[in-house]
Amino acid sequence: MYTKKIVSIIMATYNREAYISESLRSIQNQTYVNFECLIIDDGGDDNTAEVVAPFLEQDPRFQFLKRSDSYKKGLPGCRNYGIDLAKGNYIIFFDDDDIVHPQNLELCVLEISRNNVSFCRFVREVFRGDFKFNFDYSKTYNSFYIDKIDIEKILKNELPINSCAVMWKKECFDNNRFVEHLMYAEEWELYSRIISTGFRGISIEKCLFFGRKHAKSNTGEFYSNSPIRRASYAEAILLVFDNLVEHELLTKKILHYFIQLSLNFKEYKLFQRLLIRTPLSKFKKLRWYFFYFSLPLRLFAYGKWKIMKKTYF
Incomplete structure (x- = not known):
């Protein structure tokens, strides 16, 4: 039983x-x-x-x-x-x-x-x-x-x-x-x-x-921008990423998600450290570089479009 x-x-x-x-x-x-x-x-x-x-x-x-x-x-x-x-x-x-x-x-x-x-x-x-x-x-x-x-x-x-x-x-x-x-x-x-x-x-x-x-919980400290919690999250992302590569579970969608996530951790050069770990050709890595550096503008434009759509349509 x-x-x-x-x-x-x-x-x-x-x-x-x-x-x-x-x-x-x-x-x-x-x-x-x-x-x-x-x-x-x-x-x-x-x-x-x-x-x-x-x-x-x-x-x-x-x-x-x-x-x-x-x-x-x-x-x-x-x-x-x-x-x-x-x-x-x-x-x-x-x-x-x-x-x-x-x-x-x-x-x-x-x-x-x-x-x-x-x-x-x-x-x-x-x-x-x-x-x-x-x-x-x-x-x-x-x-x-x-x-x-x-x-x-x-x-x-x-x-x-x-x-x-x-x-x-x-x-x-x-x-x-x-x-x-x-x-x-x-x-x-x-x-x-x-x-x-x-x-x-x-x-x-x-x-x-x-x-x-x-406020004194770990999550509360993270959202208060605690440097220790943020650095830990960046390190955890790298460990998760390495595990995905090892088990051949890294898909294009997951890579897209992690690269977008890395925008919030520029101080740790997270995007560059992630891309080094990908088993991609130089050409494909170059395409992801273009995606990453154009992403802030695309997200800004998308946000403006959503506001206009809500206001006028």
Whole structure:
């Protein structure tokens, strides 16, 4: 029976005394009870340990551990440490400031078990301020399969694979880990790498996770133009690109997308670094150079045309 499978929840934490208690309670309220929750502290200096202590005393499924010095400081290092400690058949990553739907583990384990797949993706929604605990407990939803033919949609975020919105079979991490020097887009890089190697999954159209939006989150810092987060995203793009080339998954559409994306990272010479990596002839590379340098003007003209169309037609 699928109910005998152990789920390893890995939660990296850093100075989250204000939010982590609510997150842990949502894990404690899971309808699927056969789990371990590894809380990996990244060296914070607030009262997170004191806030977590009651959970450790009351529930042996929760563990609070300091990140080993063998792993780099940061979210990827903490998660890799958790992966190496995990005893479960399945692995899922939860953040220390979010809320988990009570059926999260139950439905994911069920879907992976009965569909013979390696991961289960689900819908994630976001909230700001106080969370309203008004959960939908329905078990009726649509689903579809995901594999490497969907890599373009995944990379373009048309099919979002959020860090906390996927449960994985542990075998997905046998040869895959987070790149520890990445401080942004590390899950985008890793998850696309896993799927590109042939692991097949299922997506269920039900919201099972609620991400808290606030200025101190990694995403909030990225959109505040944090140099560290931006540099990490540029590096992640290069790693994803190299993986696509290696697995012969780089299509013209994907190349078009990455070159357009590189316009936002001129300070890292991202376009030039991408084109060097493409297995294209000199002539085809020259055509992409023309495309890149003419793109800002074309985008400007397209924007003006859309405004005129809306105004006069």
